[in-house]
Amino acid sequence: MGLSPTDSADVFVVRRSAPLRGVITVPGAKNSVLKLMAASILAPGETVLSNVPAIADVPVMADILQGLGAEVTLDLDAGLCTIRFDDEPDWHAPADAVTRIRASISCLGPLVGRLRRCRIALPGGDNIGKRGIEMHLAGLEAMGASVIEHADGIEVRAEDLHGAQITLDFPSVGATENLVMAASVADGRTIIDNAAREPEIQDLCAFLVEMGARIEGIGDPRLEIEGVPELTAVSWRTCPDRIEAGTWAVAAALTHGDLLLEHVRPADLTMPLMKLRAAGAVVEEGADSLRIKAGDLEAVNFVTLPYPGFPTDMQPQFMVLLSQAQGTSMCTENVFESRFSFVEQFRKMGADIDIDGHHALIRGVAPLHGAVLDGLDVRAGAAGVLAGLVADGETIVRDVHHVDRGYGDFVPRLRSIGADVERVPASEVDLPAPDA
Numbered sequence: 215m216g217l218s219p220t221d222s223a224d225v226f227v228v229r230r231s232a233p234l235r236g237v238i239t240v241p242g243a244k245n246s247v248l249k250l251m252a253a254s255i256l257a258p259g260e261t262v263l264s265n266v267p268a269i270a271d272v273p274v275m276a277d278i279l280q281g282l283g284a285e286v287t288l289d290l291d292a293g294l295c296t297i298r299f300d301d302e303p304d305w306h307a308p309a310d311a312v313t314r315i316r317a318s319i320s321c322l323g324p325l326v327g328r329l330r331r332c333r334i335a336l337p338g339g340d341n342i343g344k345r346g347i348e349m350h351l352a353g354l355e356a357m358g359a360s361v362i363e364h365a366d367g368i369e370v371r372a373e374d375l376h377g378a379q380i381t382l383d384f385p386s387v388g389a390t391e392n393l394v395m396a397a398s399v400a401d402g403r404t405i406i407d408n409a410a411r412e413p414e415i416q417d418l419c420a421f422l423v424e425m426g427a428r429i430e431g432i433g434d435p436r437l438e439i440e441g442v443p444e445l446t447a448v449s450w451r452t453c454p455d456r457i458e459a460g461t462w463a464v465a466a467a468l469t470h471g472d473l474l475l476e477h478v479r480p481a482d483l484t485m486p487l488m489k490l491r492a493a494g495a496v497v498e499e500g501a502d503s504l505r506i507k508a509g510d511l512e513a514v515n516f517v518t519l520p521y522p523g524f525p526t527d528m529q530p531q532f533m534v535l536l537s538q539a540q541g542t543s544m545c546t547e548n549v550f551e552s553r554f555s556f557v558e559q560f561r562k563m564g565a566d567i568d569i570d571g572h573h574a575l576i577r578g579v580a581p582l583h584g585a586v587l588d589g590l591d592v593r594a595g596a597a598g599v600l601a602g603l604v605a606d607g608e609t610i611v612r613d614v615h616h617v618d619r620g621y622g623d624f625v626p627r628l629r630s631i632g633a634d635v636e637r638v639p640a641s642e643v644d645l646p647a648p649d650a
């Protein structure tokens with residue numbers, strides 16, 4: 215897969231396609247592997263991760279770890295990442311790479327845990343709304359850390375990092391992960407109430423336990439962590455990407471196709487599968503597979519919430535699906551303040567969607583036509599591609615570097631199941647100026 219900077223100037227050209235049919239192998243989860251990589255900071259020696267997805271954020275996280283002193287080997291074709299910390303990591307995270315991905319903030323907890331200090335720039339990531347880190351910092355402060363704000367980031371120091379009772383305002387994924395990682399090597403017992411429970415957090419906790427951490431309540435809203443003096447580097451297989459799987463499932467239902475998804479954990483997708491069935495798709499669950507078949511699509515309401523609620527990361531894709539369902543559906547977005555920004559682009563294709571605050575009314579069936587879509591985030595970019603599969607004419611999705619962050623080899627895999635989509639340099643396509 216090409217990940218050079220010039221690729222970010224590529225566009226996807228999508229045309230109406232026949233029903234998608236075939237088999238898709240789902241890779242490891244983006245939102246797990248990046249945290250597993252960060253957690254490698256906690257232990258000297260060699261961490262070996264398998265089922266690593268071929269997505270653009272992985273080499274960026276590798277750059278961050280290299281900047282901290284690790285030797286990192288990536289073989290994305292084989293899905294392998296090896297991280298070796300022979301010496302103590304640097305406590306300054308390299309700003310260039312850190313500002314490129316949101317997940318870079320996951321280095322904070324491990325650095326404070328292992329070194330009792332960290333200096334890090336504020337992270338980059340998607341344009342889906344304000345993404346504060348005050349819960350991460352308040353938790354570390356409760357554990358004895360002090361935070362100094364600099365013009366270019368933050369410095370966190372904790373001579374005495376100790377266990378604490380922490381109640382999160384909201385079950386934040388990133389805050390839960392950072393606090394669990396720091397608490398794993400703090401002195402004493404930490405209790406995190408209202409902890410996030412996403413499968414990727416469960417994966418991280420299980421990985422930390424394999425490294426020697428003592429964590430109870432994995433998958434529950436209360437996590438109890440008894441700090442240990444040190445952790446040991448281990449080998450680990452990344453859990454499957456439930457959001458990728460969900461995106462393919464929507465693609466099958468939307469195009470009235472028939473897809474077999476392999477290497478998934480259906481239990482991680484309970485709520486999206488429930489909504490897919492309610493919307494008319496036929497879903498067959500295997501032990502580690504899913505088959506999604508066409509059905510007559512009907513309106514359904516859904517509400518995004520922390521896991522086990524409906525994932526915000528599938529909201530734009532589902533919105534596309536429901537635009538093609540009979541009747542009016544309502545979506546309520548509760549996790550990110552600007553995650554309806556996709557709707558403005560989608561309306562250019564003929565989608566009939568009204569927004570009122572964090573509610574969206576989606577009227578179907580809206581005939582869709584091709585348009586040029588831009589300013590999208592990783593999930594909205596994927597949703598734009600899905601919309602193009604059922605639209606008349608040609609849909610151009612710009613800013614495909616966002617999609618590269620979450621979907622490895624997206625175009626070849628789409629083509630393998632019959633999608634009419636190609637990736638071309640933007641210079642080869644006649645494009646209007648991007649929207650202001």
Ligand code: EPU
Nearest residue numbers: 245317344345346347348349350386387388389527549550
């Ligand atoms: N929040 C705060 N303050 C904090 C922490 C969070 O206000 O200290 C707010 C955020 O601004 C946001 C909400 O809480 O509105 C949820 O944030 P959370 O911390 O749960 O999410 P995250 O760790 O920033 C991860 C995923 C996202 C996914 C969310 C929710 C990674 C790298 N990112 O983000 O993934 O949407 O959890 O499940 O793990 C994606 O993959 O497309 C993506 C955006």
